[in-house]
Each structure stands twice: as C-alpha cells, then as structure tokens.
Amino acid sequence: MHRILVLDDIAQEGIDILEAEANIEYEVRTGLSGEALRSALNEFDGAILRSGVKITAESLEGNTRMRALVRAGVGTDNIDKAASTRRGIVVMNTPAGNTVSTAEHAFALMLALSRNIPAASQSLVEGRWDRKKFMGKQVAGKTLGIVGMGRIGREIASRAIAFEMNVIAFDPFLTDEQAAAIGVNRVATVDEMLPQIDYLTVHTPLTPETKGLIGHAQLEKVKPGLRVVNAARGGIYDINALVEGLNSGKLGGVALDVYEKEPCTDNPLFGMPNVVCTPHLGASTEEAQTQVAVEGIHLLIKYLKTGEIRHSVNVASLDPKTLEELRGYLNVAHRIGLLAAQWHGGGIDQVSITYRGEIASKDTRVVNNALCAGLLERIVDDANIVNSEMLVRERGIELSEEKRHEKGAFSSSITVKVSGGGRTVTAGGAVLGQNMPRLIMLDGYRLESFLDGKLLVFAHNDVPGIIGRVGTIFGSHGVNIAQMAVGREGNAPGGPSIGVLSLDGEVPAEALAEIESIDAVTRVKTIDLPAVGEMPSWLS
Ligand SMILES: NC(=O)c1ccc[n+]([C@@H]2O[C@H](COP(=O)([O-])OP(=O)(O)OC[C@H]3O[C@@H](n4cnc5c(N)ncnc54)[C@H](O)[C@@H]3O)[C@@H](O)[C@H]2O)c1
C-alpha cells in the first residue's frame, strides 16, 4: 500500500483518481507548516502540492519514508531540491498543464492595464460615470518585449502577433531561426530591447540572473510610458524601482500576479494609480487545475508503483521503455557497487565507471546512481537511485565516467574501479539472457561468476591443490558450494589468481580462518549480495 499526501487544494479530478486506484491510500492535509508538516511528510510515500506549502530542508529533517514530491504546476521554487535529492526524494512537476492559462492571464493583465479596466470598473460601481479619466492605449501596432521564450513566453508571442503587435524577444536559448519561425525579433540583451518597447512581460524562472532583472538602471533606458507585467515570479522586477518609475512617469503601468513573499497583502504598489494586481491567479482556471492535478497524480502513482520517472527536476527521467531496457543493468550496477565496496573494504576516494558496448549509447545517469547506491548501501541509510551520486560526491569521492562504444565479449558491460587507502579494486558485470546478473571480471581477471547471495572471494597464487583445499574446508564445515569461478593471469599456472565461490550458507569464522591460513592465499573476504531475483526497493 502506498500512502499519498495532498498538501494543497487540487482539482477533484485528481482526488477521484486517488479514490479509484488500487493499493493507494491518501489524505488531504492543507495549510501545514513547521513541525506538523515535518511529521506529516514522514508518514507518506509521496506528496502532491501547489504553491501553498514550502518544503524546506527542515521539513524533510529525519524523513525516511517520502519517495516523491510532485508540484501540480511549473515552479518548484517552494521545494528545496538539494535537500530532497539528499534524502532520495524525486521531485517532479507538470510543466505544460497551466501554460495556456498563465499566458492568457498575462495577456489579460496587459489588456487590463492598457484599457484601465479594473480602475474604470471600480469607479463606475462606486457611482461615477467617468469616461475622460480612463482614456486607454491600443495594443495593435505597439511593440511587446518578452523576456523568457519558453512555454509561456511563446504562447504570449503568438497571442501578441494575433493582436497585431510587434514582438521583440530575449532568451539565451532562442536562436535566430526559432525567432524567425515564431515571428519575433530576437535581441542579444534585455538592455537592447528596453528603448524599443511599449510593453514588457517576463516569463523566466527566478534565478540569480533574473532576480532584479528590471531595476533602477534598466528603467533609465526605457521608452517613457512603458507598461510592465509579471506573471512569472516575484523578485524579477525591483518593486522600489517600479514605484519610482510610476511616480516619475517612466512607467505607464504595472501589472503583477506574483510577489516575492506570498501570500502578499501589503505592497507599496497596492492602491497606486495604473497598477493592476492579482493574487497569483495565472494557473487558476478549471482547465489548468484539472490538467495539473490529473497529470501530477499520475506521475506520483506511476513512480511509486513502477519506478517510472517523468518530468523530474532533480534526477534523470526514466520512462517505461528506458526503465525496462535498463532494469537489468541497474540491477548489475547495484550489485557490482556492493561487491566492489566490500572487496575493497576501506575508505574510498576515487570511483571510475566504464560502460562498454550498447549501454554506452544510453543515458547512464541513473545507472551511475544505482552503482553508487551499491557502493554506499552499507554505510549510508537510504542511498537510492535518486541521491547516491550526490552522496558519493558530497563525501569528497571523485567520480568519473567513461563510455566505450565497441563491444567486448558481452553486448554490454559495466566496470567499476574503486580506489582509496592505497588499495584499488575493479569489478565488471554484465547481464546474461533477460536478467541474470553476472560478475565477468574482478581485479582485472576474467571469470564468470554468479552475482547474488553469499560469495567468497579469495586472491591466491595458482598452485596445484588449492581449489581442492578450499572445497574440503567448506565441506568439513557443512557449507555447500553452488558455483565456482577462477580467473588467472594468462594461461600459465602458478601466477596470481582470483577465485569466487557462490555459497549456499553462511561462512563460519573458523572456515574463513582456515582458508586465510593457506600459504598460497593472499586475501580472502566474504561478500553479501541480494539473493537471486531480489531487487532494491527503488527498483522493484
Ligand atoms: N503566475 C502563475 O500562476 C504561473 C503559472 C505557471 C508558471 N509560472 C512561472 O512562469 C515562469 C515561466 O514558465 P514556463 O513554463 O514558460 O517555463 P519554461 O521553462 O518553459 O521557460 C522559461 C524560459 O526562461 C528562459 N530563461 C531562463 N533564464 C533566463 C534569463 N536570465 N533571461 C532570459 N530568459 C531566461 C529559459 O531559457 C526558458 O526558455 C516560471 O517561473 C513559472 O514558475 C507562473
């Protein structure tokens, strides 16, 4: 049974899916913060939210249960992504569900500013028939500047063109060809557009680059009477500069849907003439809310039930086809990570992973995570497919990845080299058939061993009788050997070799001591791996 927490009001259509879904329990708890939020998050496997709740590092403190947070909307700025990743929580959003509604809202704000609609309406209902005071401006023939030509920016552009406006756009990722196809003029900087435009609308996330993007210095460069709109994120415009711009006449109007601190009921712009403000309503349409709730709930259920990751903002996506293609390799990667950490047995400061063959052409970020999860599993609680690479790097371990497209003996293989404290070990794995994980190399010696359950690895010099002696020791302690693989340097006997035994039971300490005492044995270690068919919770 998976438990889902609904943290904000979402459309009933999303709740209906939760009601109908088998093996899902849900609760709606809105308005949570502080300790109540922290303890609630630890009771559920997944949560869905809008912008009404803040998921901070503190609210995830001590969390051992939550696996996925879904934002029913675009902006995930109310979720601490680094803290979520560290805790192994996938953060997903529904990027397109509210695009059109938000573009329509931003456009409505621009029209409302141009034609003084809110102030004129207020004046009339208060008993005044004042037509002179509310002389407006036509948008047709005017120039609109758009900063941020992503999903919403592009929808705005097409609407503006339909209203016969000229559009100038700035976005570092917008090419001349794309601009021409959309029908806008691309500029290389925001400053370049400022003297040319009558309206400005921003559709970027709030980042260190966009915070205060339009401030006092920029208002010096604008055409007098510029009308500005923000339905993206509070903080992109400097509010004090906007107040000053309105007072000086540099600005002809300001329309805001978003604020630096929300809820916001107190702002120096409120009550000023030529200001239109709405309480973050961009996505508040029945259509958008239905779409983001339904999509968000599906994302959560899919992830919890199948491991499929879509629209994640903190981890590589894992669609069903890729998940099926990679499942065997995720399993092998996890197992060779576990084996390498145990065979190394000490502090690690370098890890290098090599993908060879067909797998080298795939997106291997999740496979890196699976391997790192294996490396860390015995020293860190909750290392999983989301957080392990980050946890490895946070421990100061240097991680590198190499891809070699040519095939070796197997169609694909994964090799890890782990170093630290003067010791380096290497382990290579492959998938046989559909999903049979195999160890195909250990410390440079080719072999073919099972990669599950209890293993005994012993490095030795390949002298006659050694395999027999090891077998006899296990026989005398009643431990059955299920499979044995030996790898040695070249074909000549006598040199260094490595043996891997797959055992049907625990290795008694006395048996281990007896094997260690054999002259030709240089190192021996038992290795614990998941049983045949057993998968980590994040892969099952
Ligand atoms: N008011 C609302 O209710 C509401 C609803 C939905 C989205 N939003 C907000 O609108 C914003 C845009 O959403 P979207 O879906 O279009 O996102 P998007 O990711 O599709 O587009 C954002 C664009 O901004 C561009 N960008 C980033 N940094 C930039 C910079 N420094 N200068 C210029 N361009 C830059 C990116 O290249 C990208 O093309 C987000 O902040 C989102 O949170 C608000």
Ligand SMILES: O=C(O)CC[C@@H](O)C(=O)O
């Ligand atoms: O949940 C909301 O209504 C706000 C949505 C919007 O700001 C977003 O980023 O998607």
